[in-house]
Amino acid sequence: xxxxxxxxxxxxxxxxxxxxxxxxxxxxxxxxxxxxxxxxxxxxxxxxxxxxxxxxxxxxxxxxxxxxxxxxxxxxxxxxxxxxxxxxxxxxxxxxxxxxxxxxxxxxxxxxxxxxxxxxxxxxxxxxxxxxxxxxxxxxxxxxxxxxxxxxxxxxxxxxxxxxxxxxxxxxxxxxxxxxxxxxxxxxxxxxxxxxxxxxxxxxxxxxxxxxxxxxxxxxxxxxxxxxxxxxxxxxxxxxxxxxxxxxxxxxxxxxxxxxxxxxxxxxxxxxxxxxxxxxxxxxxxxxxxxxxxxxxxxxxxxxxxxxxxxxxxxxxxxxxxxxxxxxxxxxxxxxxxxxxxxxxxxxxxxxxxxxxxxxxxxxxxxxxxxxxxxxxxxxxxxxxxxxxxxxxxxxxxxxxxxxxxxxxxxxxxxxxxxxxxxxxxxxxxxxxxxxxxxxxxxx
Amino acid sequence: xxxxxxxxxxxxxxxxxxxxxxxxxxxxxxxxxxxxxxxxxxxxxxxxxxxxxxxxxxxxxxxxxxxxxxxxxxxxxxxxxxxxxxxxxxxxxxxxxxxxxxxxxxxxxxxxxxxxxxxxxxxxxxxxxxxxxxxxxxxxxxxxxxxxxxxxxxxxxxxxxxxxxxxxxxxxxxxxxxxxxxxxxxxxxxxxxxxxxxxxxxxxxxxxxxxxxxxxxxxxxxxxxxxxxxxxxxxxxxxxxxxxxxxxxxxxxxxxxxxxxxxxxxxxxxxxxxxxxxxxxxxxxxxxxxxxxxxxxxxxxxxxxxxxxxx
Numbered sequence: 082x083x084x085x086x087x088x089x090x091x092x093x094x095x096x097x098x099x100x101x102x103x104x105x106x107x108x109x110x111x112x113x114x115x116x117x118x119x120x121x122x123x124x125x126x127x128x129x130x131x132x133x134x135x136x137x138x139x140x141x142x143x144x145x146x147x148x149x150x151x152x153x154x155x156x157x158x159x160x161x162x163x164x165x166x167x168x169x170x171x172x173x174x175x176x177x178x179x180x181x182x183x184x185x186x187x188x189x190x191x192x193x194x195x196x197x198x199x200x201x202x203x204x205x206x207x208x209x210x211x212x213x214x215x216x217x218x219x220x221x222x223x224x225x226x227x228x229x230x231x232x233x234x235x236x237x238x239x240x241x242x243x244x245x246x247x248x249x250x251x252x253x254x255x256x257x258x259x260x261x262x263x264x265x266x267x268x269x270x271x272x273x274x275x276x277x278x279x280x281x282x283x284x285x286x287x288x289x290x291x292x293x294x295x296x297x298x299x300x301x302x303x304x305x306x307x308x309x310x311x312x313x314x315x316x317x318x319x320x321x322x323x324x325x326x327x328x329x330x331x332x333x334x335x336x337x338x339x340x341x342x343x344x345x346x347x348x349x350x351x352x353x354x355x356x357x358x359x360x361x362x363x364x365x366x367x368x369x370x371x372x373x374x375x376x377x378x379x380x381x382x383x384x385x386x387x388x389x390x391x392x393x394x395x396x397x398x399x400x401x402x403x404x405x406x407x408x409x410x411x412x413x414x415x416x417x418x419x420x421x422x423x424x425x426x427x428x429x430x431x432x433x434x435x436x437x438x439x440x441x442x443x444x445x446x447x448x449x450x451x452x453x454x455x456x457x458x459x460x461x462x463x464x465x466x467x468x469x470x471x472x473x474x475x476x477x478x479x480x481x482x483x484x485x486x487x488x489x490x491x492x493x494x495x496x497x498x499x500x501x502x503x504x505x506x507x508x509x510x511x512x513x514x515x516x517x518x519x520x521x522x523x524x525x
Numbered sequence: 526x527x528x529x530x531x532x533x534x535x536x537x538x539x540x541x542x543x544x545x546x547x548x549x550x551x552x553x554x555x556x557x558x559x560x561x562x563x564x565x566x567x568x569x570x571x572x573x574x575x576x577x578x579x580x581x582x583x584x585x586x587x588x589x590x591x592x593x594x595x596x597x598x599x600x601x602x603x604x605x606x607x608x609x610x611x612x613x614x615x616x617x618x619x620x621x622x623x624x625x626x627x628x629x630x631x632x633x634x635x636x637x638x639x640x641x642x643x644x645x646x647x648x649x650x651x652x653x654x655x656x657x658x659x660x661x662x663x664x665x666x667x668x669x670x671x672x673x674x675x676x677x678x679x680x681x682x683x684x685x686x687x688x689x690x691x692x693x694x695x696x697x698x699x700x701x702x703x704x705x706x707x708x709x710x711x712x713x714x715x716x717x718x719x720x721x722x723x724x725x726x727x728x729x730x731x732x733x734x735x736x737x738x739x740x741x742x743x744x745x746x747x748x749x750x751x752x753x754x755x756x757x758x759x760x761x762x763x764x765x766x767x768x769x770x771x772x773x774x775x776x777x778x779x780x781x782x783x784x785x786x787x788x789x790x791x792x793x794x795x796x797x798x799x800x801x802x803x804x805x806x807x808x809x810x811x812x813x814x815x816x817x818x819x820x821x822x823x824x825x826x827x828x829x830x831x832x833x834x835x836x
Contacts, residue, residue, distance in 0.1 A: 210537025
């Protein structure tokens with residue numbers, strides 16, 4: 082079979098898999114595994130790979146990503162069991178005195194911080210549970226709060242290497258040192274959060290009002306002050322141990338490069354320490370690791386690896402290079418906006434997985450700004466549509482099932498879509514500016 | 526969205542709701558004060574023990590004592606308490622006491638009427654056990670006690686056996702924690718009041734859990750390790766219970782000496798373990814307005830006084 086036909090066949094099967102995921106026709110893990118099985122069989126039969134063992138080599142390149150996911154899963158689950166995050170959540174809420182405007186800001190800030198440390202899913206599950214209880218008890222509207230934390234969570238997903246799965250994949254593939262995240266993506270994550278707060282605050286201005294009078298303010302204050310944070314963290318020893326191990330792990334991520342260790346080693350180290358000092362039931366904890374995500378990634382890595390073997394992604398990269406005319410601003414804009422828009426339609430993980438192999442193929446253009454475009458675009462794009470990111474899916478699910486409010490695409494796009502356009506535009510300017518001013522650190 | 530994520534949101538919501546109700550209960554309990562005690566008599570030999578307990582409480586806590594004699598049965602010689610003589614003796618001991626009379630024929634109506642009128646924070650009652658109640662008396666607390674507790678909504682101290690020295694019992698509270706958020710907090714607040722009044726520093730706790738609450742493996746390693754365990758080891762077993770108040774007690778200066786043990790709910794017998802000779806404080810939640818079976822069997826299995834704190 083000619084190379085072009087092979088590229089067409091493999092490319093179509095990859096797009097078909099993404100279509101099954103995007104339209105929810107199959108569970109994303111089943112779709113990814115099925116796609117991997119079909120492509121692997123075709124690759125062997127059509128001689129794309131000399132022997133089946135090469136599949137293991139393809140998968141081997143991404144084992145570090147799987148290691149980080151497993152290690153942090155154990156760490157986060159056990160730290161969560163100690164009540165640490167619930168405790169902090171209540172502390173934050175109490176500080177606001179129940180004032181809806183302060184609460185709106187505090188919850189976005191807290192979600193941002195929690196996502197930076199735990200990734201989107203665990204952070205959103207904790208904070209959306211809190212939002213539902215708070216809004217119910219304070220008689221506050223659910224929509225602004227749930228959407229606000231979902232957008233804040235997306236803004237935080239590129240704070241550090243381990244804040245989001247696409248970030249982890251891109252960071253791993255590009256071998257971006259942890260400290261560069263603090264230099265490049267963290268400052269812009271903070272800018273995105275400010276934009277998110279200001280925009281959502283303005284959009285929901287009629288829903289978010291300060292207490293009408295002193296009596297109302299007192300009622301709100303008394304309700305939030307009634308929360309007993311220690312009720313969720315009865316074992317102070319475990320609580321302190323969990324906080325300590327979590328802190329050490331974050332420190333480990335930051336210094337992994339200096340120590341010549343992989344991030345998967347640090348994540349596993351944190352997970353094992355947690356099992357040693359806090360694990361009540363090792364088997365239960367390990368069973369709670371999100372194996373659905375691990376298997377989804379496994380399937381996806383095989384699909385993208387095999388599509389790469391037929392040089393389809395190199396070909397697309399070469400076309401993109403000529404399209405941009407080797408211009409960095411053009412390439413940055415293209416990568417930021419394309420990854421952003423694609424992530425709004427399909428899950429941002431397949432988008433990142435597919436675009437990662439294209440960056441090395443962009444010859445004649447510095448790769449650093451492209452990696453960062455991919456990091457920012459794939460994470461920010463998730464806020465654009467109701468299906469763009471898991472944070473929006475969780476927020477809308479909670480809104481519908483617990484609040485009985487079904488938010489249509491139109492209303493969602495009016496807030497999420499517009500916010501994403503602003504954030505993607507700012508991201509493009511930021512990266513182009515950073516590169517033009519020579520402030521973007523290079524990757525050795 | 527995955528089913529497990531949906532379940533996790535529900536679980537988190539429940540946790541935050543529990544934190545809210547625990548906080549409300551803790552706040553209410555923290556402001557709880559014993560301002561008056563009502564002693565109800567039934568004309569039996571136990572009246573003197575009831576009086577002994579009520580008098581000790583009133584004297585130690587410096588609160589008024591209301592005495593409610595048994596209803597007049599029409600017999601020429603009223604049994605039990607001589608109200609006038611008792612009031613005189615109490616006044617001599619500088620205890621603020623007041624006698625209450627009622628026309629109600631049924632004892633529990635008289636008690637409820639007194640609770641309504643005087644609003645005591647604690648009720649002291651004789652136990653029907655040992656009275657001539659036949660089989661009924663052997664298996665239940667008796668109508669008067671049950672109706673009074675469930676309708677009176679007032680903590681009730683049931684006097685069992687013969688107490689030669691009530692102080693010995695009242696100053697040594699044994700609190701049973703069964704994850705009854707509201708009642709647990711109130712019960713703990715009462716225990717704290719008693720300890721402070723009697724200037725004692727030791728509180729004994731029993732964490733009672735149904736067997737299904739923990740994995741078999743954990744049960745085997747943690748159950749019945751004696752009462753010399755550090756409470757911090759057992760505090761993680763609390764599920765939204767009085768953790769706030771307990772932590773406060775543990776961190777106060779000087780710290781309260783708390784001894785704790787974990788026991789399975791179905792095998793706990795206050796008569797058999799080393800907590801005997803104490804005032805057992807049993808928090809519970811009313812089961813559709815009636816006393817749960819557990820309370821009946823608990824009271825009937827001990828010869829110590831039992832303080833029932835319902836919510």
